[in-house]
Amino acid sequence: MHRTITALCLILSFALPGCSGSSSSSGSQSDSAATGGAEPKWTIAMSQCNLGEPWRAQMNADLKRAAAEHPEIRLVFNNAENDTLKQRSQIEEFVSAGVDLIMVCPKEAQPLTEPIAKAYRSGIPVVVIDRQVLGDDFTTFIGADNVAIGREAGRWIASHAKPDARIVELKGLMTSVPAQDRHAGFREGLGDVGEVIFEADMQWLEPQARKEMDSALARFDEIDVVFAHNDPGAHGAYLAAKAAGRAEGMLFVGIDALSHEGIAYVNQGLLDATFEYPTGGTVAIETALKILAGEEVPKNIELGTSTHAQAKYEDE
Amino acid sequence: MPDQSPHKLVATAKAVLLSPVGRAVLALGLVLLVGVAFNADGAFFKTGTHRDALRQMSVYGMLACGMTLVITTGGIDLAVGSVLALVAVCSATMAIHWEWSAWLVVPLSVLIGAACGLGSGVVTAWLRVQPFIATLAMMVFARGLAKQLAGGMKVSTAVPQADGTYQYVDVPSLYRAIDARLLGGHVSTVTLVFLACAAVAYLVLSRHRLGREFYAIGGNAEAARLSGVPVVRSTVWAYVLSGALAGVAGLCQASQEQQGDPEAGAGYELTAIAMVVIGGTSLMGGRGGMGLTLLGVLTIGYLDKILSINAVPSATRLMLTGVIIVAAVLTQKRGRY
Numbered sequence: 001m002h003r004t005i006t007a008l009c010l011i012l013s014f015a016l017p018g019c020s021g022s023s024s025s026s027g028s029q030s031d032s033a034a035t036g037g038a039e040p041k042w043t044i045a046m047s048q049c050n051l052g053e054p055w056r057a058q059m060n061a062d063l064k065r066a067a068a069e070h071p072e073i074r075l076v077f078n079n080a081e082n083d084t085l086k087q088r089s090q091i092e093e094f095v096s097a098g099v100d101l102i103m104v105c106p107k108e109a110q111p112l113t114e115p116i117a118k119a120y121r122s123g124i125p126v127v128v129i130d131r132q133v134l135g136d137d138f139t140t141f142i143g144a145d146n147v148a149i150g151r152e153a154g155r156w157i158a159s160h161a162k163p164d165a166r167i168v169e170l171k172g173l174m175t176s177v178p179a180q181d182r183h184a185g186f187r188e189g190l191g192d193v194g195e196v197i198f199e200a201d202m203q204w205l206e207p208q209a210r211k212e213m214d215s216a217l218a219r220f221d222e223i224d225v226v227f228a229h230n231d232p233g234a235h236g237a238y239l240a241a242k243a244a245g246r247a248e249g250m251l252f253v254g255i256d257a258l259s260h261e262g263i264a265y266v267n268q269g270l271l272d273a274t275f276e277y278p279t280g281g282t283v284a285i286e287t288a289l290k291i292l293a294g295e296e297v298p299k300n301i302e303l304g305t306s307t308h309a310q311a312k313y314e315d316e
Numbered sequence: 317m318p319d320q321s322p323h324k325l326v327a328t329a330k331a332v333l334l335s336p337v338g339r340a341v342l343a344l345g346l347v348l349l350v351g352v353a354f355n356a357d358g359a360f361f362k363t364g365t366h367r368d369a370l371r372q373m374s375v376y377g378m379l380a381c382g383m384t385l386v387i388t389t390g391g392i393d394l395a396v397g398s399v400l401a402l403v404a405v406c407s408a409t410m411a412i413h414w415e416w417s418a419w420l421v422v423p424l425s426v427l428i429g430a431a432c433g434l435g436s437g438v439v440t441a442w443l444r445v446q447p448f449i450a451t452l453a454m455m456v457f458a459r460g461l462a463k464q465l466a467g468g469m470k471v472s473t474a475v476p477q478a479d480g481t482y483q484y485v486d487v488p489s490l491y492r493a494i495d496a497r498l499l500g501g502h503v504s505t506v507t508l509v510f511l512a513c514a515a516v517a518y519l520v521l522s523r524h525r526l527g528r529e530f531y532a533i534g535g536n537a538e539a540a541r542l543s544g545v546p547v548v549r550s551t552v553w554a555y556v557l558s559g560a561l562a563g564v565a566g567l568c569q570a571s572q573e574q575q576g577d578p579e580a581g582a583g584y585e586l587t588a589i590a591m592v593v594i595g596g597t598s599l600m601g602g603r604g605g606m607g608l609t610l611l612g613v614l615t616i617g618y619l620d621k622i623l624s625i626n627a628v629p630s631a632t633r634l635m636l637t638g639v640i641i642v643a644a645v646l647t648q649k650r651g652r653y
Contacts, residue, residue, distance in 0.1 A: 052579075057468045174630070201630040206573055207580070214368040215624040219359040232470075239574065243495070244364070260482060264474035268484050 040074035042100040042292050047090045049107035049131075050082040055279065056105070058258055059129070062281025063103075070289065084111050091115045095122055101288050103127045109134050125291045129280055136299065139291060142280045144303040146181030147188075152305050153253055153275050154189020157225055160272075160313065161251055165194035165224040168216045170237055172229035173203045182229045182255060194225065202233050209236030217244045225251040231262035231274050238270050257308050266308050273309035336596040336604075340611035343594065343644040347619050356625040365625065367502060373617025374510035375400075375572075377610075378565035379588035381510075381517040382433075382558030384609045387592055388521065389554045390534040390601025391440060391447035395454035396562040396588060399432045400581035402462040403566025408471035408576025411488040418490035422567065429563020430556050432458055437555030441548045451555075455585070462578040471576035487574050494571035506568045513561050518606040526553055534601025591616050594644045615644065 044067070051057050060077055067075040076099075080087035084107050092115060094102050102124055106112040109132055117137030120126045125139040132141060157167070169186065172179030179201075187196075198216040202209035209228060216223060217240060226241070228234035234254030241247040254274045256262050262274035280303050290297050332338040351360045359365055379396045386393040407425045410416045432454060439450040474482040496505050521527035529550040532540035541547045570576045595612025597604025619640060623633045 051468060052463070054469045198627055200624070200627055203630070206577065207569070210572070211372050211620075212624060214372070215356075215359070215365075215621070215627070218362055218365040218368065219356050219625055236573070239495075239572070243497075260469055260472065260474045260476065264472065264482055264484065267482075268473070 041072040043074045044101045045076045045094040045099040046103040047078045047080055047087055049080050049105050051079050059279035059281050062279045066282040066285035088115045091119055095119045101125045105129045106131050106133055140297050142284055142301045144278050146178045147185035149275050149305045150182035150185025151189035154186040158190050158193035161225045166222050167194045167196045167225045168223055169196050169199040170202045170209050170228040170233045174201050179229055204230055206232040206236040209233035210240045213237040213240035227253045231256045234271050235265050263308055276306045278303040339647050340596050340608050344611050344615045347615050351622040354626050359625045369621035370507045371504035373613055374506040375565045375568050376587050377510045377613040378513045378561050380591040380609050380613050381513045382561035383588045383592050385554045386558045388530040388534050389551055393558045394451040394585050395436055397581035397584035398455045398458035399429050399562040400566040401578055402458045403429050403563045404570035404580050405462045405466045405471055405576035405578050407567050408570045411490055413475055425567040426560050426563040430560040433556040433559020437552035441551035466578040491571040521606050531602055590641055
């Protein structure tokens, strides 16, 4: 009896982390965009690598919204729950189900290149979003460029801060490619304006960012600009500076511009600016429609960023 | 001091240094010395640095208080980090979205934490599942529930409306009060909350019948049972208290972030365990105390702060922390087993 319960708990504890998504635990949810009785002509299957990150939930929401305007397509969402092999079998299932188009946000490049290539070679168009795969056996790649976004943020700070500004950079997890790219782009865009006096890895986490900012505040009496690799980081830094009574006159800049995070913080007057890391949801649907209509699409579609700054910067 | 021979003084000093408290004080002293040596251009000597260090270790400290009670019974509570997140999400929903009064939010937050602890405790003590497994199950369950309730995003002051737009509300006064400073700005409220939690844990462990039963169960559960200790009931109490303290920690976490983050507190349980162990409380149960845990919290908390003000790269930080934990535990261990 005792042993059975132990075994049961073991099974439970390992089955549960899988359900990390915010949506149904089955990991699959169908969203028929059909309206007014029109039968959808095409089925698009989407495999999202995980829904634990708010940004990915936002991408699915954007896709859903864009697809809702086109009754001729039916969009089916799948959540790979951060499991490479699960994502691989999802792509294989799409092929055997004979869907008309596959969208995939690969969890990682190497192990998913082969399944995606197989699907593509079987004649199903594949739209790869956000993360690259190797080779070129896919129809098109849609993604944003973190170097370009970091550069844009650097330039904005260079033009809004004083030339000898003392800057704190709160970096994302530096073993991750987005953090490395944002860092490189930022330094490039900043040019020779200001001096980065304190940099720390806050691992994309808000409490960590607040802690590091506390240290920066303790160590330096003058800080003019805080640049964080994501908006929660910039928000944590703002809270630290505010608690120290030093937020006034300090610039706070973040990246991502999710509507309930970065944009909300800018609208509430906490952050000065945030730079959108676009999900590409709308572009993906538009591109998919072109492919289904038989049009040529570019192999690589780069998404631009947009700046969301407080209203006071608009006339400049 | 009445005239003591040097020999006697040395013997006394030796006895103090070899006691668990002496060793824990020694470990803390060594970490503080590192801070004096690497003071980051004098940042270590500013009062604000210490106030912030004490604030930052407070949430971990609250978890460590509960962990001490559970570890004394010979158990372990891996669920505290997830329970923290669950309570953070629930309290943010109640305080920010529903604008409930603090008189409701605070007790309900503690109750939610305690309910999770009750779950772990019943599965451990009554259904006799090993604490490691039972609390591991609660850890993933509470994390899942937190994500479910939060709907995959943070519960913040940007409240989603039915039409997809956001309405911005003020940070609740409860959150502002917990994140404020008292005593002329020299002490953060969360630090005082932590000290209150530590006092409660101390009273339970050292001044209450329940504490004596925890030690008895941790020492030898069978012997405790035979001498009339209600083993099941007392063990459940240890987990309930640990859950309640994790609830307090969740409320403090949400107040400091001004939001309920379903991902908060991941890995905090391991820091809490490290704090308890570095203080000198035995993972085997039956030995240790709250005073030791307090020293452990200060040691790890200050180590973290010193590495942070010196802007030590994170890879080096992790390695140094690992080395120092082993070193501190080794000095604790010598001659005791």
